[in-house]
Every structure is written in structure tokens, then in C-alpha cells.
Amino acid sequence: MKIKLIQPAMLPRPMDTQLKTRMAPSLALLTLANLTPETHEIVIENENVETLNFDDPADLVAITVTVDVMNRAAEISKAFRARGIPVIAGGIHITSDPESAADSFDAICIGMAERVWPIILKDAERKTLKKTYHDKDNLPAGDIASPGYDCVDPDKYLYTNIITSSRGCPFKCDFCYNSCQHAEKVFLNRPVEDVLRDIAALKTRHIMFIDDNFIGNPAWTKHFISAIKPLKLKWSAAVSSNIVDMPDLLDDMRDTGCKSLFIGFESINSAAVGAVHKTQNCVSNYERLVEALHNRGIMVNASFVFGLDEDDQTVFENTLEWIVRNKIETVTSHILTPYPGTKLHDAFMNQNRITDFNLSHYNTSHVVYKPKNMTPEELYSGYLWIYKEVYSFKNIFKRLPRHKRQWIPYLAFNLFYRKFGKLTEWLCLKLTFNTIGKLFRRLAYLTK
Numbered sequence: 001m002k003i004k005l006i007q008p009a010m011l012p013r014p015m016d017t018q019l020k021t022r023m024a025p026s027l028a029l030l031t032l033a034n035l036t037p038e039t040h041e042i043v044i045e046n047e048n049v050e051t052l053n054f055d056d057p058a059d060l061v062a063i064t065v066t067v068d069v070m071n072r073a074a075e076i077s078k079a080f081r082a083r084g085i086p087v088i089a090g091g092i093h094i095t096s097d098p099e100s101a102a103d104s105f106d107a108i109c110i111g112m113a114e115r116v117w118p119i120i121l122k123d124a125e126r127k128t129l130k131k132t133y134h135d136k137d138n139l140p141a142g143d144i145a146s147p148g149y150d151c152v153d154p155d156k157y158l159y160t161n162i163i164t165s166s167r168g169c170p171f172k173c174d175f176c177y178n179s180c181q182h183a184e185k186v187f188l189n190r191p192v193e194d195v196l197r198d199i200a201a202l203k204t205r206h207i208m209f210i211d212d213n214f215i216g217n218p219a220w221t222k223h224f225i226s227a228i229k230p231l232k233l234k235w236s237a238a239v240s241s242n243i244v245d246m247p248d249l250l251d252d253m254r255d256t257g258c259k260s261l262f263i264g265f266e267s268i269n270s271a272a273v274g275a276v277h278k279t280q281n282c283v284s285n286y287e288r289l290v291e292a293l294h295n296r297g298i299m300v301n302a303s304f305v306f307g308l309d310e311d312d313q314t315v316f317e318n319t320l321e322w323i324v325r326n327k328i329e330t331v332t333s334h335i336l337t338p339y340p341g342t343k344l345h346d347a348f349m350n351q352n353r354i355t356d357f358n359l360s361h362y363n364t365s366h367v368v369y370k371p372k373n374m375t376p377e378e379l380y381s382g383y384l385w386i387y388k389e390v391y392s393f394k395n396i397f398k399r400l401p402r403h404k405r406q407w408i409p410y411l412a413f414n415l416f417y418r419k420f421g422k423l424t425e426w427l428c429l430k431l432t433f434n435t436i437g438k439l440f441r442r443l444a445y446l447t448k
Contacts, residue, residue: 001059001125002041005029008069008076009047013365015387017421021048024159027210028064028091030147035117042151047072049156054079060124065091065101067339068363074104081106086129088120096180096341102131110134112167114143141188149201161204165195165224169212171240171280178212180341187213189220192227199231209237218246225252238262240280244289254296259409260329261293262301268322271310290326297403299329299410306383307336312373316382320389327399329410331390334364335383391418
């Protein structure tokens with residue numbers, strides 16, 4: 001069979017450029033490609049970087065779906081199904097809210113694909129596709145498949161050096177997909193040898209671990225970090241804020257080349273954090289955590305969510321003051337978004353607070369519900385304001401890292417990715433995105 005694997009186009013947020021949409025390839029599609037027997041022909045099309053070819057002959061189409069691209073995924077599916085080509089969909093949105101998505105596709109896959117994808121292919125060949133394929137329980141960690149990195153055209157992306165060392169997250173915050181009824185209630189670390197093999201396949205010293213929580217199992221993380229020490233990597237990852245209580249692990253991270261950590265602080269208001277059951281966060285420890293990271297030369301990418309029920313208009317100025325005072329190197333901000341299937345969505349539905357059901361707006365840059373202590377307009381304008389202020393010249397230089405060796409990568413990101421992203425986007429289109437990505441990675445090496 002000829003199989004098309006498709007990633008629908010995402011709609012950029014107000015501060016985004018093509019640097020965001022072309023950041024990295026879909027590991028989901030690369031994993032499906034690697035799971036597919038060589039007897040089949042695979043074509044990967046990412047609508048964020050290329051135009052979809054609807055006229056190309058195909059025997060099966062598979063689409064990976066996040067909530068904000070669901071509408072577009074349904075349009076793509078309709079076009080192929082009109083030609084008699086069966087379409088199957090999977091991904092985080094399909095798993096979290098399968099009932100509402102099912103009618104848009106010939107079949108859906110709920111949960112992980114490793115054990116069901118071969119069954120789907122056999123059923124497609126026999127023209128006996130079932131409506132639903134489902135695999136959530138008891139997947140051995142060793143069965144987690146590696147992505148087919150050889151399928152990537154690196155010139156289309158800023159980064160192709162992305163790896164997951166785990167699946168899932170041990171925490172279940174109300175606004176997170178992990179709170180969904182259909183979410184995998186497991187946290188799995190891959191065998192160390194498998195992750196090392198992926199690192200070798202990428203043939204680079206600069207690695208981005210994109211796990212939901214790189215320290216979901218601290219004992220595994222410590223063992224893995226020991227294994228990568230001889231590789232002399234430069235790496236980054238996403239961790240939970242309870243790493244503040246793991247100083248030995250932080251030392252090991254520093255010693256093995258960790259240069260930055262993404263952390264979901266979400267709010268500097270402890271009542272707001274507690275209300276969404278983010279139990280791993282202790283706001284009183286935030287500054288101690290930032291200090292621990294900065295003392296080790298590790299930069300901080302802080303994520304914040306605005307519009308929690310304990311937030312009022314003062315949250316924006318208070319958060320900005322905290323960010324600048326603590327010299328947070330990179331900030332990612334979001335408007336609280338009740339993803340379908342999550343506990344937050346169920347609560348807001350019961351309270352009649354959801355005002356916008358257009359899933360294209362569920363990309364954390366729209367107000368789709370009634371905030372409790374401010375108007376939707378105040379929330380949206382505050383969200384735009386804090387991005388503008390964090391990346392103003394004044395605050396970029398106020399947040400300059402104390403370690404001079406970090407100045408070049410810090411300024412490269414803050415100026416060329418955020419402040420002058422449109423200019424960098426233009427350069428990428430004149431050259432290639434991978435060329436600019438190589439420049440960013442080279443600048444990262446200067447943090448040595």
C-alpha cells in the first residue's frame with residue numbers, strides 16, 4: 001500500500017512566526033513510519049512546511065491530531081474520503097475526546113500506536129477497517145518504537161534533534177491531557193540503550209529531550225544521565241518544579257551538559273496552582289529553584305498560564321516583576337484553555353462557562369471561557385501585554401544572565417527568535433530553516 005502520513009497546519013498565535021511552525025518534525029508520524037513494514041510505501045506531508053498533495057494516489061491516509069488542528073484534520077479527511085481513500089486519525093486529541101472526533105474519519109486510534117498500527121495496516125489491506133482501535137494498557141517500555149529519523153528532510157526544520165525518553169507523566173493536573181478519562185494512566189521510561197541508540201542516530205551533540213516530564217522517575221533519570229556523560233552532549237529538557245528537592249540530580253545534569261530546562265511554573269499564586277491540583281508545584285520554592293539552576297549555569301524556560309480562577313488583573317504585572325527580578329531567560333505564556341476531555345473542560349461545561357466551541361481557537365492564545373475575576377478582554381490584552389513587556393529591549397537586558405558565557409545564546413533567542421522573529425523568518429526563507437537551526441546550535445555550544 002501507499003500510505004500518506006499527514007500533520008495538519010497549525011494556526012500561529014499572535015507572537016508566532018514560521019520559526020514556531022517549522023520548529024521540529026512530528027515524532028508521532030516518524031514513529032508510524034518506523035513501525036511500517038518496508039513492503040509499504042510511506043509519504044510524510046507536514047502542512048506546516050509544505051502544500052498537501054490531495055491528488056497523489058494513496059491507499060491509506062493517517063493524520064495526527066491535536067485539538068487546535070481538529071477542524072483542519074476533518075477537512076483533509078473529507079477530501080480524501082471523497083476519493084474513496086480511507087482515513088484514520090490518532091494523536092492526543094483523538095485519545096482525549098474520541099467520541100466527538102470519530103465521525104470525521106473512517107477509523108480512530110485511541111492511545112499508543114505500537115501494537116495497533118500493524119493491525120490497522122492488515123485491516124486496511126483487507127478493507128476491513130474497524131471504527132476504533134484502542135491500546136492503552138500494559139505496553140512494555142521496551143516496545144516503545146524509535147522515530148524514523150531517516151525520513152526527515154532537515155532543511156525544512158529548525159531542529160530535528162528531538163528525542164523522547166519516556167511516555168506519559170506521573171501527575172494529573174486538571175488542565176492537562178493526563179487528567180482525561182482515556183489518557184494512559186502510566187508513566188514509562190524507555191530502556192536506556194534504546195534512547196542512546198536514538199542519540200547516535202541523530203549524529204549530533206545537541207539534543208532536545210521533549211518528554212512531558214524528564215524527571216518523572218528520578219532514579220531512571222539519574223541512571224540515564226550517568227550513561228550519557230561520556231557523550232559530552234549539550235542538552236535541554238522539560239522537568240517539573242519539584243526538581244528543586246533533587247540537588248544531586250541537578251549537579252549531574254550540569255555535569256553532563258544540561259544548558260536549559262523548561263518548567264511549568266504556571267502561576268506565582270499558590271492558590272491558583274492548588275486549585276488545578278498541580279501538586280508538584282510549591283510556589284514558595286520557585287525562587288530557590290531558579291537560584292539553584294542559575295548557580296549551576298542552567299538557563300530557565302518558564303511556562304505560565306493566565307486566567308486561572310484565582311487570577312485577577314494584577315497577575316500580569318506581578319508575574320512580569322517576578323520574571324525580571326529572577327532573570328528568567330525565556331518565557332512561554334498561555335491563556336488557560338479547557339481542552340476537551342480534561343477535568344477542567346468537564347468543570348467548565350458543568351458551570352456553563354465555555355463560550356467558544358471552535359476548536360481552532362484552543363491553542364492557548366484565545367479566551368474560550370468566562371474567566372472568574374476579569375473580563376475576557378482583560379485576560380486577552382494582559383496575555384499580549386506580558387509577551388510584549390518580557391521581550392522589550394529594557395527587560396531583555398534586565399534579564400541578562402549572570403554568566404557571561406550564556407549571553408550569546410540568550411541574546412540570540414530573545415532577539416532573533418522573539419524580538420526580531422519576522423526578520424529571522426525572512427532569513428530562513430532565503431536560506432533554509434536548518435541553516436538557521438545550525439547557527440542556533442552553534443551558539444549553544446558557546447555556553448561551554
